[in-house]
Amino acid sequence: MDDVILSYIPVEKIKIGMRVSYSQTITDADIKAYAGLSGDHNPVHVSQEYAEESRYGRRLAHGLISIGFFSALFGMRLPGPGCVYVSQNMKFKKPVYIDDTVTAIAEVTDVNIERKRVFFSTNCYVKNKLVISGEAEIYIP
Template identity: 65%
Template sequence: MKDFAIGSVPITEIEIGMKASYSQTITDSDIKAFAGLSGDHNPVHVDSEYAAKSRFGKRIAHGLMSAGFFSAIFGTRIPGPGCVYVSQNLNFLRPVYIDDTVTAEVEVTKVDQEKRRISFDTICRVKGKKVITGSAEIFIPEK
């Protein structure tokens, strides 16, 4: 199977089993920016003293920040520009910490050319361990 780089993949070329991925290292400024954008200033994300006393032992990234990397794949790799989310479900398995590199991966599980919808399995990993699993459905408008 091809691993697609930046670009758009026409629905007629999308096949079950196709994969794409995106990686990014989480920084302190990413977490602060996400807190500002989302309004989620939970101290487990933004307060080192509070987080040190939590079950995580230190600050963790917002789960939806890592899950947002799926959107980067869908909008730039497969299917590509113009597609829109229909649905996404998420299971948060492990925390993501500052300086962790998150790799988001998607794999096509279903192609409905008539409805122009593609289904995907979605996984985020840190150091080879799953931190998020789920599935997504994407709609590809006609151009």
């Protein structure tokens, strides 16, 4: 199915294959803001000098910045306002760097109408390469 843009959709109308996406370029300001919010000041994220000496050669974005895009997709588009995250698993496949544009895609893989649960595959891409894969479960009150 094509991407859908929704503000709210009831569980009874959610179908397997529905998907939403969001893209954002990661900036130095994003990394500094996330470090301040989370308390994660790991020098591989915040110090160019340290990162240049690491195996990555440059600063990495915090992995949870990219994962955070799913919260926006679920809470604002599919299923939309009022839904609640139940679980999220993830595997970090490749690093995300400053100035990378991350595209987060959430696709419905299962729906349990009785329990009001929707299950998603959650994948992030940079330049069409998978950088994060995972699955999420969302509750719709």
